[in-house]
Amino acid sequence: MxxxxxxxxxxxxxxxxxxxxxxxxxxxxxxxxxxxxxxxxxxxxxxxxxxxxxxxxxxxxxxxxxxxxxxxxxxxxxxxxxxxxxxxxxxxxxxxxxxxxxxxxxxxxxxxxxxxxxxxxxxxxxxxxxxxxxxxxxxxxxxxxxxxxxxxxxxxxxxxxxxxxxxxxxxRGFVWAEVTIHGRAAHGSRPDLGVDAIAKAGRFLTGLDELQRALASRPPHPLLGTGNIHASLISGGEELSSYPARCTIGLERRTVPGEDAATVERELRAVLDATTEHGYDLAITFERQPxxxxxxxxxxxxxxxxxxxxxxxxxxxxxxxxxxxxxxxxxxxxxxxxxxxxxxxxxxxxxxxxxxxxxxxxxxxxxxxxxxxxx
Missing domain, CATH: 3.40.630.10 (Zn peptidases)
Known part of the structure; x- marks a missing residue:
């Protein structure tokens, strides 16, 4: 045996x-x-x-x-x-x-x-x-x-x-999301035509940091504490000599009971609407329940x-x-x-x-x- x-x-x-x-x-x-x-x-x-x-x-x-x-x-x-x-x-x-x-x-x-x-x-x-x-x-x-x-x-x-x-x-559970911040492509010598999507994404990332602080201040779940969010991946731009037309950020939101993909989408849209001037796309890509x-x-x-x-x-x-x-x-x-x-x-x-x-x-x-x- x-x-x-x-x-x-x-x-x-x-x-x-x-x-x-x-x-x-x-x-x-x-x-x-x-x-x-x-x-x-x-x-x-x-x-x-x-x-x-x-x-x-x-x-x-x-x-x-x-x-x-x-x-x-x-x-x-x-x-x-x-x-x-x-x-x-x-x-x-x-x-x-x-x-x-x-x-x-x-x-x-x-x-x-x-x-x-x-x-x-x-x-x-x-x-x-x-x-x-x-x-x-x-x-x-x-x-x-x-x-x-x-x-x-x-x-x-x-x-x-x-x-x-x-x-x-x-x-805890988790939700993965992808945010794309829009800019406008142009030659690097033409700031009058270009909108730098990567720079504009900075405002969203600052808002994301504020959202994390807000989550941490919520009443904690008795066994799991509070949920949290972070930016995991970021990409953007085509070449050094051009203004980037988009910047894409992959996010993870860890959830506690009572939170789900719909909760996360509402939170992210609130941050995006407050920080983004030239448009954005938001997709919830994956969810696992707490x-x-x-x-x-x-x-x-x-x-x-x-x-x-x-x-x-x-x-x-x-x-x-x-x-x-x-x-x-x-x-x-x-x-x-x-x-x-x-x-x-x-x-x-x-x-x-x-x-x-x-x-x-x-x-x-x-x-x-x-x-x-x-x-």
Missing amino acids: IGVVELTRQLIAIDSTNPDLIPGGAGEAAVADFAGGWLTERGFECHRLEQRAGRPSIVGVARGSGGGRSIMLNGHLDTVTLAGFDGEPLVATERDGSLFGRGAYDMKSGLAAMMCAAAAVARESHAGDVLVALVADEEYASAGTEEVLTRFRADGAVVAEPSGLDLVVAH FRAGDSAIVADLRAAATAHLGRPPTERGEPFWTDCALLEAAGIPAVLFGVDGGGAHAAVEWVTLDSLHRTTAILTDTIRMFTSSR
Whole structure:
């Protein structure tokens, strides 16, 4: 029987760099093959979802005897770049009670904990179905969880992203927008004809800074604080000898419950109308909703299991970043986030503490048992 630490090592050893982040990245195919085989060997009914070639997700199902709630454990197969990692990123190294390697924290240890917990319950008599969703593309656009939700449902879900053994019951959303400030092209020697769109964009950027200060002064959400906005990308102009006809600015607005794309569009139009003389275009290009867990059975059971293993009630808190919890909740599946301790997500040094890996596995195992035992 492979233990959770050894399984984490094996998962780290398989390159699954997201190719949408890093052109030419390995993608999830090899790690999906391995994980699907591991689950199949343990009696799971395995489904491979691959709407995008080379970007598969795996859903393993251990059918229950009936009369219990179904649970989905969700975690992502992809990682960020191997470049710049301090050491050999695909060789898991153990020292000082921690395991180091790319994905050790975010989130191949979480995958291993999910898989081992589900396999332990699958060997027992259990009433409700146990689903293990190992998804592609979370680090970029969450296409994997979106595809899974076209085929599968459950009565509750745990996303096993790293949380430091805390219950994460809320997180922010985000909205991406693109603003184009218009000017007038002309030869650089003709200020009487040209309107410098890049210079005019400066007024908008000043207004954006004022909007950020206004957001920071709002009454904070009890778990998430206030939303925020920043300019992420800027481009404009054709050549040094010409006045630029346009300047385009890419923006990100992080949102809290009660804020959405419509909120952001109103805010941006107010700033643009006050600062722009020669016209503008505004497009909302992408949105992910914020998440807030309700008072659900999955939260209650995970809280109870964590309390039993930690010897205290777990801390319940929010996260500033976005996760697949929001997609699950929007699909009508009550969700909560819980996972390992460690650090170095997306960094040069990444690690998971072995104590938290064992605790997470035990807590997930008991959560599955409790949740699937009753309707």
